[in-house]
Amino acid sequence: MTAHDISLSRRNLLKGAGALVIGLSLPQAGRAQSGAAQVFSPGGAAAFAPNAFVRIAADDTVTVLVKHIEFGQGPFTGLATLVAEELDADWGQMRAEHAPADAKLYANLAFGIQGTGGSTAIANSFEQMRRAGATARAMLVQAAAQAWKVPAAEITVERGVLKHASGKQGRFGEFAEAASRLQAPAEVPLKDPARFKLIGKDGTTPRLDSLGKSTGKAQFTIDIRTPDMLTVVVARPPRFGGKVASFDATEARKVKGVVDVRQIPSGVAVYATGTWPALKGREALKVAWDESGAETRGSRELIAEYRRLARTEGTVAGRHGDAEAVLARADKVIEAEFVFPYLAHAPMEPLDGYLEWNGQGALARLGSQLQTIDHQVIAKVLGLGPEKVRVETLLGGGSFGRRAQPTSELAAELAEAAKAIGPNRPVKLVRTREDDLSGGYYRPLFLHRMRGVLKDGRITAWSAAIVGQSFLKGSPFEAMIKDGVDPVMVEGASELPYEIADFRCDLHTVDVGVPTLWWRSVGHTHTGYAVECFVDRLLQEAGQDPVAGRLALMGKQQRLATVLKAVADLAKWNGPGPVGGRARGVGVVESFGSYVAQIAEVSLGEGGEPKVHKVWCAIDCGVAVNPDIIRAQIEGGIGFGLGHVLYGELTLDQGRPVQTNFDSYRSLRINEMPEIEVAIVPSSEKPTGVGEPGVPPIGPAVANALARLGRERPLSLPMVGGSV
Amino acid sequence: MPGRAGAAAAAALLLGAASALAQSAPAPQPGADLRPASSFAGIADQRDRSVALFNEIGKVLLHPRCVNCHPATERPRQGDARRLHQPMVVRGKDGHGAPGLACATCHGKQNFDPAGIPGDGHWALAPAAMAWEGRTLGQICEQLKDLNRNGSRDLAAIVRHVTADTLVLWGWNPGKGREPAPGTNAQFGELMQAWVDSGAACPAV
Amino acid sequence: MVHSINVNGTTHRVDVDDDTPLLWVLRDNLGLTGTKFGCGVAQCGACTVYMDGQPLRSCSLPVSAVGDARITTIEALAGKEAEAVQAAWVKHDVPQCGYCQSGQVMSAIALLKEIRKPTDRDIDLAMTGNLCRCTTYVRIRAAIHDAARTLEG
Structure with a gap:
């Protein structure tokens, strides 16, 4: 997904325009209330469409056609930010609307088809949308230059206003029609990041969809x-x-x-x-x-089978050294087995x-x-x-x-x-909520069997066996499976960020007639928990501090080490405690190219349930395009992850889903939400994901805190009310 | 995409309603029986008879339909399994919940079975003084007679209350998915009257 | 049968079965789609409206039980509490997917009408019936406190 993958050829631009003209005749009633509908209203002939992504209307509004679905993670605002930055637009004139389905124009450059996932919206659009904005800017400048009869190079653009030293000035809308008759330049320069006015600038790009969503006007x-x-x-x-x-x-x-x-x-x-x-x-x-032909096994039967399989040899997903040999001759092997239930996504809108x-x-x-x-x-x-x-x-x-x-x-x-x-x-x-929860496409049930060896206070061997279903198998994404290993089943576990001499990770892929699917942060939902709980346990047995002990193992993982140090600073880390009945636990996971470390402060609340008071989080996601959306996604990722490790399970009883509504599929409520403090680590690396990476560390952070409150790290999720 | 075990299973045809409109709660069970008040007549000792009657009454008082909303804490329980009410609701100032989330936010004047929501004209939590949860039957009995903890009701008023109050009567008409209180309200009223008539003696605390 | 109900100050006659939840009358018959469906069993709060000014889960009240009560939906919000809450929602960029937010806003306004300066505990108790799967709770809390400050003047 580099700049040269992006083709904004004249031919494609024309096709894009054609597709959108068709779009004009569509019913308007259910369009996103982004304020952009008028741009597409029949008769809006003055609209300037420099490429498939940007529309500038005579009324001065700039509408970004967003190729990614907006379901809260913020691409309307994020992609509009990228366009506005290079266009030097005023944020108040920006609008966003979903682009129609068109794989040629609107492919996710990370996938090759149009789609959203893997926390790629900003990452794959970063240069594409900036280029789209820069192209529009160049054409508006050219139009103004012709109208004013001055050299284009002498025209400046600031907050949606074109200006010339002669005193002439005008807004985008005034030049939209003239610009639409120009040929798009083949090459446009992009800004030096040092000149960014919106990207990474807190408070400059409030969400474009907040008003509609706060007034009931947003249309779903x-x-x-x-x-x-x-x-x-x-x-x-x-x-x-x-x-x-x-x-x-x-x-x-x-x-x-x-x-x-x-x-x-x-x-x-x-x-x-x-x-x-x-x-x-x-x-x-x-x-x-x-x-x-129906699947009649329940969660209990599946777990029993997974347990058995975890004790047999699987397909090697990762290996260096000879962990089995070290385990075989060790005086003491530390073992843990983690069971993860099926989970439903349960979006609020079924x-x-x-x-x-x-x-x-x-x-x-x-x-x-x-x-x-x-x-x-x-x-x-x-x-x-x-x-x-x-x-x-x-x-x-x-x-x-x-x-x-x-x-x-x-x-x-x-x-x-x-x-x-x-x-x-x-x-x-x-679909009703019952349809949704009993309808499958769950995060698969997984089991991890972990074994480790300590010698002289160091982790010398680590062996993991992972058992679960593959949802890539038999899907259009099957080609991702290499040498019998579905990478999203083992991501985060087949290679560790920690330097351990003898390491092995085995995978067992089981066929079960339950449809399963990726679920926010995918494999990291379970590997993050298993790995971070187990390393924490080994460090505890070795008498090491959870932060210092991890850092000592993170030789080549500079970005991960940096976020861990950052979160320790943010939380004023002084060991796990407990202090005054509250203990602190650590979780640190790289996922989707972003590095996230969290510290959770936990006590035992009503009925012995874990009560999470506060979570500190540090993230390095490369260039932080919209810092407030990043914070929001981290807050949401922590809440989503926490709700499920505490309460979430979709149990099958003889093949039938047991939890069918929110009365039994317990979802985090406001009184269970911790206070959250986020530090975004400054970075000039390419932007990476923020929708998913906030999820994986919270579960192990809570579990590792519980271990300091005299509880075992929960071996079976959810932590509260697990039924299997 | 049958699983291995699924494929091995014999072909099965299940006939039934396609899906539940609301939660797939178990069908209502007929409540357990109550012994009629008359069946206690054979107990010669009046005090023993009174205590025996109250022990029978206790089957109702300690039933989830009653004790769920006579909680020891500020939070009611719900369902036959008596789990803490979700969402987290509290008694509030007057037993009708917290500002912004009153009982009536969800509970109407009648049961609404399609959503599985019980209701009554004055759906509310019993005052903290009338908490039964976690108490012995003897303690509840003393409480029931204590004017400071029973809403200043004399025994006749107690009997009227348990035979006329719509929220008490709801216990025998709790809607889909909830087990009714044992027996009938009429039987319960007769037991209460007989207990009062026999001197309203209480079991040991 | 035909039911006559007062919604947002207007009397509407709708011909639906007695057991039709108010929610579906609002959405399907009256086109008031700001009120959302999330669970149908009063667990999530997305369908919150006001009945005679008090919050009500419209998924769990049959239209036949509405009677003469005045129903208010998010489309007809007015007053200083509503203005303060919705402005705070925008200022804090509370919504993510936004689907639950109609209900959140309705509950928050109802809280502020009863308690001018709610504590965190007051907010927990009033808002715990409104689920947000995006878990925007941190911002909901901040926005309610902010709206309370606005109302203080």
Whole structure:
């Protein structure tokens, strides 16, 4: 993902413009309330579109077409910041809107297709969006130069105003039309970072979406209402892999508002004039399920099998030295076995989608995270060429990975539901919380068996066996699996940041009929916990300080060591305690190219539950484009991670999900949220991710604090109320 | 994508409602029985009879339908498993919750089974003085008779309260997913009256 | 059957089943989509509206139980508490995904109407019924304190 991968050729620019002209005719009702809709309104002929990403209107607004889905992590603001910086725009004139699905124009440069994930939005857009802004700036300057009959080099741009020493000045909107008749320059210079006015400057780029989201005006997929639209809910099998054997819709059809009932591949779809009639219709439906191919094992059985497998030889995912030999001749082997439950993403807005088609073409609108795959799947289901299908991305009410399905199960179900009732019946597919939590695509259940040896106060050997499911296997991302090792199952565990002479990591990949998926910070959700708990335990046994002991092992890991030192300074680290009933624990994890260290201050609260009072965090994510969004993502990452290590589990009982709503899938509440203090370590490295890296360290930080309060580091998550 | 064990399992057809509208709570169980008041008539000693009657009454008082909202702390419990109420709600100044999160924020005047939410016209927590949670039946009995801890009710008023108050009656009509209090309210009222008539003796504390 | 309900100062007649939760009447029949669906069982608070000025989870009240009560949704917020809270929400950039924030804002305003200068404990007790999966709680707390300062003048 370097600058030369980015092609903003004239040809592509024209195609981009064409795609957007088509966009003008789309219904406006559900667009993100970014204030940008007017730019696209028919008749907005003066809009200047220098490339696929920037639109400047006569009214002086600058709209950035954001290729990534905005579901809270901040790409609307972040990508607009990059454009505004090089454009020298005033932040007040910036708007953001989702770009349509178009893999040629809007691919994630880290993936090659349009999509969001791996905390790559800023990283892959950093130069692309700056170049888009710089191109627009150059063309506006050229237009002004022609109008004023002065050399372009003599024109300056500051906060959205073009100026010449002669006293002439004008705003972008005045030159938009003239600029639109110019040819885009092939090369544009980018700013020297020393001249940045917005990037990295606290307080200059408040979020573009806060007002709409604080007033109820922001539009999500669930808010779409169009004439004659039907709301659809689907009855799905109670166990994964089950199928419809037969169904009786007699009673369902009697429910007032139910319009139709149809079988689709994922179950039985109930179509109604509103959500409640659809739900009542589904309640009244009788379905006979064929469970001959269903997964009937529960979490308990799976854990037992994983335990057995962890004691056999697996596929080597990482090795140096000869850990087995050292373990075999050690006087004492320290062992720990960590069990991680299935977890649901449970975005606040359960997954949903809208689709209208007339037999020849289709428009789909949903919180799409892998637009290219969703686009292709919808086209395939409807038997249309992809060019006949438009996919609009809407604000997502959370995702945490759930909206990025390599299988596009949501888009497929949406298209199947539309197809089953036939053309010219727009459908909005909605899911309830029960559908969401019992619907699979979980963070896989994992088991880590760790063994280590200490000699003379040093860790001399480390062996880990990891057992779990691979969601890359059989997916479009299968090529990532190398030599039988799915890298996202072992990331963070197959190589350690700590120098240990004899090391080994084995992987056991198990086939289970439960659909699983990446979940905010992916493999690091479990490897971070296992590694950081185990190293902390070994250091404790060796009588070493959690911070100093780690630093002593971090020879080549300068950036990681730097954040650990930074967080220790921030927290005024003076050992783990406990002091006054509160102990402190450390967790430090590199993920998605970012380095994060956290210290958690913990006591034992009501009923012996861990009470986390405060978390200090230091992060090095390269150039910090929007410092306040970075802090927000760290706060959110810590809360999300903490909520799940404390309370989160999705248990299967004979193949059936046990937790079906927030009453049993306990989610962190405000009274359980710690105070958080974040230090962003200054860096001139390329920007890296912030959406996910805040998650992994918090679990082990809490566990390591508990170990200083006389508790064992929890070997099985969640820490509170675990049912298996 | 059957798992290995799944594939090995015999083909099974399950017939049933496709999915629950709300949480998949267990179907309501009929409450346990209460012995009728008349069945205690054979106990000759009045005090023994009174204590025996109260022990029977205790099946109701100590049932989750009653004790969940007579908590020892400021936090009620919920469900047949008596777990702490989620979200974290408190008694508040008047038993109706905290400012911004009153009981009535979620609990209406009637049960709403589609959402699994119980309700009553004056859904509230019992005052702290009337806490039953963690107490012995003997302690609860003394409490029930103590004008300082029973809302200044004489015994007749207590009987009226437990047979007429809608929130007490709710215990036998708790909505989907919750086990009703044992017996019927009528039986309970008869037991209470018989206990009062026999001198309202209490079990040992 | 036809139900007559007062929402945001206007009486609406809606022809829906008696057991239809108020939430779906607001969203599907009246088009007031600022009020969100998150759980359907009064666990998350995304559907919070006011009934006669008091916070109510609209997912758990059937339309037949609304009666003569006045319902207020986020679309019709007015008054100095609402202004202070929404301004503080923007100032602190509280929302991330934003989906729960209608409910958070409704609960925060209700709190400040009852308690002018809430403590952290007051905030915990009033806001614990509103889930945020992005866990924006640190900023929710800061914004409520800030709004309280604004109201103090």
